[in-house]
Amino acid sequence: MKALIFDGQLTLQQVPDPVPKKGEALIRVRYSSICNTDLEIIQGYMGYKGILGHEFAGEVVSKESKFFGKDVVGEINIACGKCYLCKTGRKTHCINRTVMGIFEHPGCFAGYIVLPEANLHVIPANVDMPTAALTEPLAAALEIFEQTKIKPTDNVFIFGAGKLGLLIAQVFRLSGCEYTLYDINPWKVEFAKGLGLSAALPEAIGADQKAEICVDCTGNPKGIETALSHLYPCGKLILKTTVANPAKLNLNKIVMNEFNIIGSRCGVFEPALSLLSQKLIDVEPMITKVFPFDELVEAFQFAAQPDTIKALIRH
Template sequence: MRALYFDEKLSMVEVPKPSPEDGEALIKVLAAGICNTDIEIVKGYMGFKGIPGHEFVGIVEKSADPRWVGKRVVGEINIACNECDLCKIGLKKHCRNIKVLGIKDWNGAFAEYLVLPVENLHEVPSKVSNRQAVFVEPLAAAIQILEQVHIKPTDRVCVIGDGKLGLLISLSLNAHGVKHILVGKHPEKMKIVSDRGVSTLFPGDVQSFDRFFDVVIEATGNQAGLETALNIIRPQGTVVLKSTYASKASVDLSKVVVNEINIIGSRCGPFEPALQLLEKDLIDVNPLVSQVLPFEKALEAFELAKTKGTLKVILEVEK
């Protein structure tokens, strides 16, 4: 089968079609999205070698549970051992032996086929298109913030970053009735959420909000966003970190200690609420799609995804 393979450099190769083991399903990939984590991987993040890609939709061709065969699915990306102490207390996505689709020790979705445990699969409602379904994984990550932080109606909330994830977080908060401000640099991107009633600011303007916000969500993917978050969060406020970096970020921990700032790392989230938001048309992800390219143009798609101003680039693997 054709696959996009990373081993110090990215290339299109022919590799054997994977074979599902006990408890796993073989999935024919229909479409896959390129996200910032994929871009960081090709810079060296996680030291990954193999087939990247973790945002996908596909059709189950073989399954340990035959009821899944023929179903259109998305899949949670964490593959747990189900045996370690963390798995046994319900922290499967923090499993001591964790494998992560397209990120750590498990080949991903930039290929014609992939395998995943059946327990990771979620059926896609017929009303949700393939292009929408590609957004389920990052949308679930956005929803995870509301699972981790109790945001009160009176809280002053700020999202920093108008990239793919920042916009999804803003759209998710808006769909859940959480008033907030989005800080970004690109008027055309910020318009996606301002058209839905979200207030927006440029980075230079938000600096005047010294120690003002109750909750700040950092989703810029760079250290400047983290520094801004620590400047505008009020004492005893909560900063939620959504960015991953290939290089290490330095933090002024004295500011965190003196202002008693709560810092929460936030990663993957629940798929079912994300699917419901898309099925009920409570979130429109179509404005976030910059380009859809056929799989044979995967290398070109990656270069496009790296370009400033580009939002989601989707690879159409099977029409």
């Protein structure tokens, strides 16, 4: 099969088809999506080398699998199921885990992938594959609501109107919270408004204006500083994107104001698929361009542009 390999540079190469073990399924990838994490990996994040990609939708083609013939999406963390964290309900933090396309497990920018059947979820019949390919980031957005209690009376500031910030804003809109999505890029602010979201440039925030919850989706230390400066005492700062470079934080300010800082990453797929099936979350306008598989290297260049929301790959 053909796959996108990163070994210091991005190249499409012919590699052997993967072979599923017992309890695993072979999946023909139909659509995949480029994530910010993919862009960070090719800049050296995680030190990963191999087949990239972790957002996908595909069809199970291994006849031995109970999912044979089904269209599926897959959770990216491959857990051992035996360690302390797995046994206490924290499989996404499994001590022995691998992570598809990120850490010691081949990714989905390929003709086929192999995943444990336990990781698979059937795509609802009324959800098309391009939409389903964005299940993983939507699940990550929903994880905020799994981790912390959100009240309808909470006011929320979301920083960073990229793909994840847009999804998080859509989820908060459903919650009934008063929220605003901020970004330094005027184009992204207008794009968010086009989705019917409350959005503005950061300079629109008054110096003394604060929120009960701030969500950082910038992946930038300055974004985190901005979020902290607009948080009420005892408020919650949710860090939703990785910051590849070291960040300095004023710990005294955090302690004195009793801020709650919450790291947040992967989420549960079933609620995400349900929202997509009910048409409560709209991802279609976020797909800036669909590339054929053979143009994956060019798609990475496109995905890195500031006016790109989401680059999708048709396999």
